Amino acid sequence: MDHAGNLGLNDGSYITLDGYDKLHFYNDIPNEEISFTTYELQRNERSYHRAINCLAKYNFVGIERKYTNAESELEIAGKKYVYENHYNNIGETDSHNEIAFLQTLSVSTISVYEQWN
Structure with a gap:
């Protein structure tokens, strides 16, 4: 796993994100509105800001x-x-791979390492 970022939760814990992991955003599950890989958030400041706004x-x-x-x-x-x-x-x-859904209200931030510079 390439630890490329974290999804910070309101209780102070976080979920480690690999660069290829995807964050999907929904108003109604399963109807995805937009998604980003962690690598996209690292490479592109605008994508990162869009994800934070999501x-x-x-x-x-x-x-x-x-x-x-x-x-x-x-x-x-x-x-x-x-x-x-x-x-x-x-x-x-x-093996099993299922999308984990969280309310965005439970998430405080998205952090990425080695961001655009």
């Missing part, structure tokens, strides 16, 4: 991971949205 404009934000490896695991409120388990005894891998 926190005030839209009701929900969805977090979609690109990868399901152990570094990308995503658990919110006791539910695993993204995971990958390998079972050596049977030689199989079980």
